[in-house]
Amino acid sequence: MDLDVFVAAHRAEWDRLDQLLGRGRRLTGAEADELVALYQRAATHLSQLQSSAPDPVVTNRLTTLVARARSVVIGSRKATWRDAVHFFAAGFPAACYRTRHWWIWTGVLFTVVTAVIATWLANSPEAVATIAAPEALREMTREGGSYESYYSSSPAAAFSAQVWTNNAWIAAICLAFGVLLGIPVIYVLAMNAVNVGLGIGLMASAGRLDVFLGLLIPHGLLELTAVFVAAGVGLRLGWTVIDPGRRTRTTALAEEGRAAIGMAVGLAVVLLVSGVVEGFVTPSGLPTWARIAIGVLVWVAFLVYVFVPGRRAALAGETGDLAREDRSDQQPVAV
Known part of the structure; x- marks a missing residue:
C-alpha cells in the first residue's frame, strides 16, 4: 500500500x-x-x-x-446495577463453566502432587528430619501448636480480611501473568502444592492428620477451587498466545484477557466467602463434622452455581467478555 x-x-x-x-x-x-x-x-x-x-x-x-x-x-453507556446482576447471574458462572476443562485438570494435578508430597513425608522420618529441628517440628504439630493456632491468631474479622487479601492476590497473579505462557501460574501452583503437602505430611507423621484436615477442609475446598479456576484461566490465556485458534492473536488475547479481568472480580467475591468461613467457622468451637459440613455445603453451592446457571448461560453464547455493544469494532479486511 x-x-x-x-x-x-x-x-x-x-x-x-x-x-x-x-x-x-x-x-x-x-x-x-x-x-x-x-x-x-x-x-x-x-x-x-x-x-x-x-x-x-x-x-x-x-x-x-x-x-x-x-x-x-452507538452512544455511550454507563455501567448499571443491571450489568452487575447480569455478570454474577450469567457472565461469571459462564466463564467458569467455559474454562472448566482447564481448572478441573489443574485441580486434579494439584491434588496428585500434594498427595505424593504428603505421603512421602508421612512415611519417611528421614525426610521429615531434613525440614526442621525436632523441637521446631513438635512446636508445629503438637496440640495448640502453630498449625492449629494459626487460625485463631487474630480476631476473626481481621483474620478473614488478611486471608482474603492474600488469596485474592494469588488469584490475580495467576490471571494477570498467565499471558507469560503460563509459567508464573505453574510456579504459584507448585509452591502452594508443596505448602499444603508439607502441612498434611507433617501432621500425618505426628498422628494428627484428622485434626489438620478438620481445620483445612471447611474453607480449603472453596478456597483451593477458586485458585484452581484462576490458575486454569491463566493457563488458558497463556495457551492463547501459542494457539489463538481461528481468531487473530490480538483479538483472541483481547477477548480472553477481558474475560480474565471479569473473572478476577468474580473470584474476589468467591474468595471473600472462603475467607469468612476460614475466619469464623474454621477456628470456631463447632464440632469437626459441623465445620466440615458447612465447608462442603458452600463448596457444592459454588459448583452448582457454575454447572447449572453457568452451563445454561454458556450454551446461550455467554462468554464472560464485555457485551457486544461495548467491544471495539473489528472490520474484516482482505490483505
Whole structure:
C-alpha cells in the first residue's frame, strides 16, 4: 500500500467526518446517514492501515476519529446495577463453566502432587528430619501448636480480611501473568502444592492428620477451587498466545484477557466467602463434622452455581467478555 496515495484518496472523507462530529447542533437526517457511512468507511480504512501500513501519525488520527464517531453512532453507556446482576447471574458462572476443562485438570494435578508430597513425608522420618529441628517440628504439630493456632491468631474479622487479601492476590497473579505462557501460574501452583503437602505430611507423621484436615477442609475446598479456576484461566490465556485458534492473536488475547479481568472480580467475591468461613467457622468451637459440613455445603453451592446457571448461560453464547455493544469494532479486511 502506498501510504501517501491512500491518505490523499481518503483525506476528504476523514475531514468531512471530523466536521460532522464537531457540529454543536443536531444533525439532519441526511447528515446522520452520512456520518454513519463515513464512520464505517473510516473503520475500514483504519483496519487496512493497521494491517498493511501502520504509520503511527495517520493511525492515531484515525483511531481517535473512529472512537469519536463510534460514541456518537452507538452512544455511550454507563455501567448499571443491571450489568452487575447480569455478570454474577450469567457472565461469571459462564466463564467458569467455559474454562472448566482447564481448572478441573489443574485441580486434579494439584491434588496428585500434594498427595505424593504428603505421603512421602508421612512415611519417611528421614525426610521429615531434613525440614526442621525436632523441637521446631513438635512446636508445629503438637496440640495448640502453630498449625492449629494459626487460625485463631487474630480476631476473626481481621483474620478473614488478611486471608482474603492474600488469596485474592494469588488469584490475580495467576490471571494477570498467565499471558507469560503460563509459567508464573505453574510456579504459584507448585509452591502452594508443596505448602499444603508439607502441612498434611507433617501432621500425618505426628498422628494428627484428622485434626489438620478438620481445620483445612471447611474453607480449603472453596478456597483451593477458586485458585484452581484462576490458575486454569491463566493457563488458558497463556495457551492463547501459542494457539489463538481461528481468531487473530490480538483479538483472541483481547477477548480472553477481558474475560480474565471479569473473572478476577468474580473470584474476589468467591474468595471473600472462603475467607469468612476460614475466619469464623474454621477456628470456631463447632464440632469437626459441623465445620466440615458447612465447608462442603458452600463448596457444592459454588459448583452448582457454575454447572447449572453457568452451563445454561454458556450454551446461550455467554462468554464472560464485555457485551457486544461495548467491544471495539473489528472490520474484516482482505490483505
